[in-house]
Amino acid sequence: MLRYLFALLLLSASATAQNVEFTKDRFGNDKEGLKNALKEIKIGNEWYEADPPRFEQALPHFLAAQELNPNNALLNFRIGHCYLGSAGLKAKSLPYLQKAYQLDPQVDSRVHYLLGRALHMNAKWSEAIAEYKAAQPPAGSKGASTLQNDINKKIAECQSGMALQKNATRAFIDNVGPNVNSSSADYGPVITADESVMLFTSRRPGSTGGEKDPDSGGYFEDIWQTTRNADGTWQPARNLGTTVNTQGHDAVVALAPDGQRLITYVEDGAGNLHESSLKGAEWAKPQELGRRINGGQSHEPSAAYTPNGKFLYFVSNGSPKSNRGGHDIWRIEIDGRSDAENLGSVINTPYNEDGVFLHPDGKTIYFSSEGHSSMGGYDIFKSELKNGQWSKPENLGWPINTPDDDVFFVLSASGRHGYYSSTREDDGLGSRDIYMITFLGPEKQPLLSGEGQLLASRAAPLRETLLAPPVAIASAQVTILKGTVTDAATKQPLEATIDLVDNTLAQTIASFQSNSQSGRYLVSLPSGTNYGIVVRKEGYLFHSENFDLPQGAAYSEVVKDIPLKKLDVGAKVVLNNIFFDFDKATLRKESTAELQRIVQLMGDSPTLRIEISGHTDNVGNAAYNKDLSQRRAKAVVDYLTGKGVAASRLTSAGYGDTQPVSSNSTKEGRQLNRRTEFKVLGK
Template identity: 25%
Template structure:
């Protein structure tokens, strides 16, 4: 009898060990639901509770993780991390006081500085909620019941009276990370928030497939380009890590076969030595003008978790200049689901910026060149995940949430903003690129690239003009910019522009939406050898050659011109009027030219690109005296000038095979 009991005990132990091994393997493969089911069979140990809690967290179910984090632990586990995630689970369940207690205990005990900083930020965030509650909210929220099911519906996008969204409502293969069917893209005809369910349709095969998740779609303003996320195939390791962005174009009334876009990230899998994509690139959103793509990624070089990035789409439809949106927006946690509204405000979801729990919705406002981030408050946010905002009018739109009271998992909600003072003012800067004609009159210069730079010198937008030479940029009130124009065979032209003093008071407007267009122009000079360009306002004290502060400002512009046009070499020429004798004037002008050249060398221009030349009084452009012999001050002033002329234009180096630019161009040629 005793031997039978012992044998049974051994069988139970071996069975438990086998189950635990399977559970750990499932966890490592990212099959979190399988891991949960298996670990629940191994008993109620601290180890089992830890892996169950982690599986719930990593499959975005923090509420369910709470009870398991409370009992997680044991040798080999980081007690500080467990306490932190336990606090986050408490917060997700609306238990803010209990979460604060856990966080304060963690801050007092841990020696892990990054974790202590995150815990302190969470404590401050909980305190922020009380202040947020004091602010009035004009939002009204309603579940879009007609479209939601017990499955997951999220990422709503409205285009041409159709609502596109992502859903796991299918009955196909199960995605083992979450224990739910794979998600697909759907569309349905709507009039605002009034859904015509008889038109519900799954997007065609090719866009959707049965072995991967598709989701988070965005469209160019004309509806002809679709970019969406696709990933989570069973053929790759790492569970939900392999998510890429795909592009499809609408041609001949059908969507083309989607292909990965060139900004997806390639990492190296050190375990097998193969180059594979192990980054998560998802939640794309086009800007209103269709020239910028925003997305979330956990690529290397970010601030932690998933960060928000932008990429520019050029005139050939390719994406370049991928840029992290920076530490003001991105945190050590997860920022995702970006969306840029018509008024250029950026909306996004974050689980670290001060919020109610899980993902909260935030808006980024620009004011005087700086960003301000604001939580949208309740009822837009809850202690659950609130994300994927989309406005189909300035005061109403959609978002997704898995809050209590929904029809299932993630649901789509509609909202309206009834703020009586809501006024949307959009500022645009339009202009035309010109060049002087042979007769001196300005003529339109087509096919010119124009960049809009912010006050820090970063490129905000770019534009390639057509035959009409016109360009258009979105700008903001009370900001300083630089416009940079480039065209083959012409000097790169840089000029400032400010919107200071050009804004309107929204309280004086009656309409909900007002567009204000400002005007400018850019004149590009053709590159011609020996053609002279007069530098305005380069003055010297009488009989002196040192650089005055007012002259330095003008020489700084020439320095910038040479930096913008690295292929040219110039002569800097100084001229005088006819006062004093010719030899003295030539010597004085030579000293002045050399002084200006020395200044430019000190400010980063290579000496071999500069040549100083003093012309004295030998090349007047106006009379120094009047016909009657009297003095002509205006003419003398014109003659006391500084000019530059182009002596040499260097050859432009063409990309060769193996060069990074060549390879990028070949990607798009193919």
């Protein structure tokens, strides 16, 4: 009986659904309306039939004609096809293609394939697979092999989507708000490691030159910047101005973790990468990166800095002999001479990769791919570098990934927040908006028994209101050190050099600059290294810090303001990277870099006279502590004289526990009191 009623409903629907042509006999009383509709269709067809088709330009003309006649099969088909070909609008194609098929099942030979695409874009996985199967070409027909391979891939994407949606990623996905997003397309966010600054690309009014792209009809891309407030909101975005933005397309693709270097994409011919540095509050004019990165006719749409700023990961379709597919991910030493290295088949597929981002931990890469286990278009994947090899890429899952393209994802150093652009009808402000993802971590049991977990939907943020409060996620293995560098006397900001030293290897592995206007600095310290941090500026005593971060050390953020002291008589600093064996005066090898820095300072200032002093906490016998501190200070002096520094310029002193800088009642205080100091006696 139910089957009979269903068949009857279908017959009734087909009886009432009639294809209505745009002819005088159908619209005789509305000649002007018919004339205008035919004019709109003619203009729309010119865009639609262009090579390549201009779907976004054709769409408004077809929609205008449909207002007069919503029941024309071919017009509905072309509207649906235009939506499928328009960025961020693909999901809107479904009702038009369904209606086109209902009005005329023979409307176009591609109707089953496009219906499959529309259902796919709306995450109707099983229905999409059925339409894809109905679209399979006859064996031996022209282009059958290519089309069949494409259909097979899309069926696999739907199967992947079904599996991923059943195990949705626990996350909040929230629009970052109207201070960042506009009624136009906003996308491609990049952030500093601490999320304090965001740059992004926008096609909003107010772009440099104020002109529109004749190919797409939207405003030319410009780069905009916003700063995060203490409460997590964002300040109103500002255009970076004509120094960075040109009359044409300018898009941001990478920001160094400290926010002092920027890579832009400029559409000059094939499309190349440029780099700019922050000078105070203003960005310098971007300079094209060399031909080792930008090939002659190749296309480089994406890049990412390593935490030390020495290497660059980038996407390119150059070098066909070593490419896995169209666009691959490569790695290169920025100031080196060697050619770029392809990341290989674990990361790169026969399809396109894009949107590369390296986390500040230095070992986790995020990228978008049309291959691997994509649920449609580009999906975002994650891979970790283990023992020199990249792990199998892991799909970030639903609802972060959708059937449409998901590209240009970045993650905060803490691993708690991700940022990307998406199209979501319920809270979107424009065709594409920037969203913040908050990862929730492992699932907790429901507070109310009998209520199932709410599934994520593409159109809405995942808000699991029936679940217990989210548990903490696994912490990223990186420490963020940040603060300001100032003159100790005047308190004015200083532009200083911050050297990052591997104490075990006694090598400087990276150098950064504090901002010349604000004095701000930020350094990413991946776990697994004993770091020496040295802040230096000509005419000042250097300042050193030590961070010994064992492998697997959890995420932390340390704020350290550094007042540099001028190289004047009486000035002194703690040598935080001088290390001794326990209860001995034997210098450890990790002290080498700091000791060599003193040797260099003495060579640069040939009249400088200094005192090296040793200090202890108050644990144990005072006389013993004084003797130990004296022997340790002398060990430093002996090293310096052994490197050619005249003994007459050096004095050693052991003060034991008589000059504490902190309370001896706490473990942290006693640690600060156990130190070696450097004091200027004469210039």
